Amino acid sequence: MKEVSVGKKQRRANGQGSIYWDPKRKRWVASAFDIHNKRHSRFFKRKQDGENWLHEQRIARQLGNSTYAIDAKATVAEFLSKWVEQYRGNIRPNTYRNYREAIASRINPCIGQLSASRLSPLSIEKMYAGLIEKGYKAGTVKNAHRVLSVAYGHAVRMNLFPINPMSKVKMPRLQSVPTKLIPREHFEKILAESALHPWLHAFVLIGLVVGPRLGEILGLKWSDVDWEKSTLTIERQAQRFRGRGILLCSVKQDRIRQVPLGPKTLTALKQHEKFQSLNTKTSLSSLGLIFAGATGDFLDQKVLARKWHQVLRSIGLPKYELRQMRKTAFTHMAQQNVDMKTVMEYSGHSQVSTLMNSYIYATNESLRNAVEKVEQLHPDVSAYFDRNGLISERVQKLD
Numbered sequence: 001m002k003e004v005s006v007g008k009k010q011r012r013a014n015g016q017g018s019i020y021w022d023p024k025r026k027r028w029v030a031s032a033f034d035i036h037n038k039r040h041s042r043f044f045k046r047k048q049d050g051e052n053w054l055h056e057q058r059i060a061r062q063l064g065n066s067t068y069a070i071d072a073k074a075t076v077a078e079f080l081s082k083w084v085e086q087y088r089g090n091i092r093p094n095t096y097r098n099y100r101e102a103i104a105s106r107i108n109p110c111i112g113q114l115s116a117s118r119l120s121p122l123s124i125e126k127m128y129a130g131l132i133e134k135g136y137k138a139g140t141v142k143n144a145h146r147v148l149s150v151a152y153g154h155a156v157r158m159n160l161f162p163i164n165p166m167s168k169v170k171m172p173r174l175q176s177v178p179t180k181l182i183p184r185e186h187f188e189k190i191l192a193e194s195a196l197h198p199w200l201h202a203f204v205l206i207g208l209v210v211g212p213r214l215g216e217i218l219g220l221k222w223s224d225v226d227w228e229k230s231t232l233t234i235e236r237q238a239q240r241f242r243g244r245g246i247l248l249c250s251v252k253q254d255r256i257r258q259v260p261l262g263p264k265t266l267t268a269l270k271q272h273e274k275f276q277s278l279n280t281k282t283s284l285s286s287l288g289l290i291f292a293g294a295t296g297d298f299l300d301q302k303v304l305a306r307k308w309h310q311v312l313r314s315i316g317l318p319k320y321e322l323r324q325m326r327k328t329a330f331t332h333m334a335q336q337n338v339d340m341k342t343v344m345e346y347s348g349h350s351q352v353s354t355l356m357n358s359y360i361y362a363t364n365e366s367l368r369n370a371v372e373k374v375e376q377l378h379p380d381v382s383a384y385f386d387r388n389g390l391i392s393e394r395v396q397k398l399d
Contacts (some may be wrong), residue, residue, distance in 0.1 A: 017054040020049065071160075075102075077112030078117055083151045092237040092249070094215075099128040099147050106131060106144045117161050121168040126147065128172055138174035145171055179321060180207075180361050181328040186317050193315050200311065202272035203291055205265045206232075207322070211329030211346055214322050215239055218299055219248055220290040222273065230266055233258045234348070238298050246298040255348050330359045 017032030027043040034040060034057070044050040071079075073377035080103045088096050110127040111119065149166045156164045172325040181327050182190070187208060189289075206217055215237035224233045235256040236248045251257075262268075269290070276292070293299045309319055326347075333343050340352050349355055 017057060019050045019054060021047075029053050032061075032240070033062065041191065058316050063303055072115070072117050074116045074117045075112060076396065077108045079116035079148070079155070079311065080107065080151055083154065087151075087154060092252070093241050095097050096239075097242070099150075100336065102140075102143050102147045106136070106140065108284045114297075121165050124165060124169050125172075131173075132172065141174055142171070145169070179324055179327065181331045182324050183362070184363065186320070187328060189315050192312070193311060198268070198275040199291065200307075202265075202268040205268050206326075207325035207329055209262065209265055209332075210259060211236065211326045211333075213252065213348070214301060214304075215328065216251055216348075218289075218291055218304070221288045222290055223288060224290075225261075225269060227270075230257050230261050232261050241299075252348060253350060255350070257345055259346050275345060288393050327359050327361065331361050331363065332357060334360045335363065345398075 007175065017030060019028060019030045019262070021027075022029045022043070027045060028047045028050040029037060029041055029043055030053050034053055040057075042050070042053055044053065044208075055356040074082075083104060084099050091099070101191060107127070108352070110130055111123050114123060128141055128145070131144065145166075148169075151163065152164045152166045155161045158213055175257060190204060191201075191208070194201040203217065205212075206220075207285050210232065210338040212220075212283065216234050218238040220232070220234070224235070225231075226233070233249060235255065237251050238246050239249050240246050256370060272290070287296060287298070288299065289296070291299050291304075293303070305322060312318070330343055330347060340355065343360075344350070344352065347355060349359075
């Protein structure tokens, strides 16, 4: 049997690592520093395997890639909890709350106890299957997938983990059921009922005709209305921050937009302003909000939703969500042949595909109109039939 030369550790340049024979373990010991200057050692039966490992570590270090997790003992729950707080400054308050909810209620109960650095794609796909089996909708499962993708993508970019398990995860086929628009007959009932309440009438016209996001509506100020030019500037939104209450922040994508208002909407706003001025608490508010709370401060979305659903119940309509107003507004614009560039300006979106996939829907009226227009292209065959609706004898002879 060939003897192994024990000798001293081989001296190498800085960053090259070292390799030596350990007589107690009867193994070659290869040792190298990662990009975080943390030493890692591995044992090999063959010296060549150790040399190969050192070469891989050296290349990874030169490229700035991580080969080991900084905190190898952290669980998925610990990693995600720390990540979402550190990442909080990069996302909006609603997104932050959405991420926290997904982590606490969907992800942690399934895989929160597993090792974050060794999480396998199989475990993640099993989590998706479990959520589906429990009856969660497609949007909930996709949201959990989005959180894990963003979290692990960020961790790998920051060299916290060497491998992103999400790169091998395959999402199950899920069919989302989108929230659609409010039907025309119900839309007309809501408008008629809201006319009895000045603030509600102005709110409904802004929501169902102009179509801003709910946070944008609640962030509107009277100074945003240009009465002479008949325009409304949408430049902020009201969002709830954890521990800080409701605050004003910039609109999504930071796209300040100025949109025209119709005469009916302007009239409703003037009536609402007049009635609001009669309320001492509201009129003395320094915020100048168009849709304010009882004391002139911010109107909470939950309070607004309760009032909205009370109105719907009073006129015998289903429990439509407030966000359906936005979809209704843009679908009606499309039905009136408003060009997509104009609809995009009202919506604040930069992609036509987003509008077409999530905000504009075919209605019974539009489908019926489409069929009627196609039928108009057909030739008139009424001469082929007699007064009883049967094929005339003249046509039968041709057969």
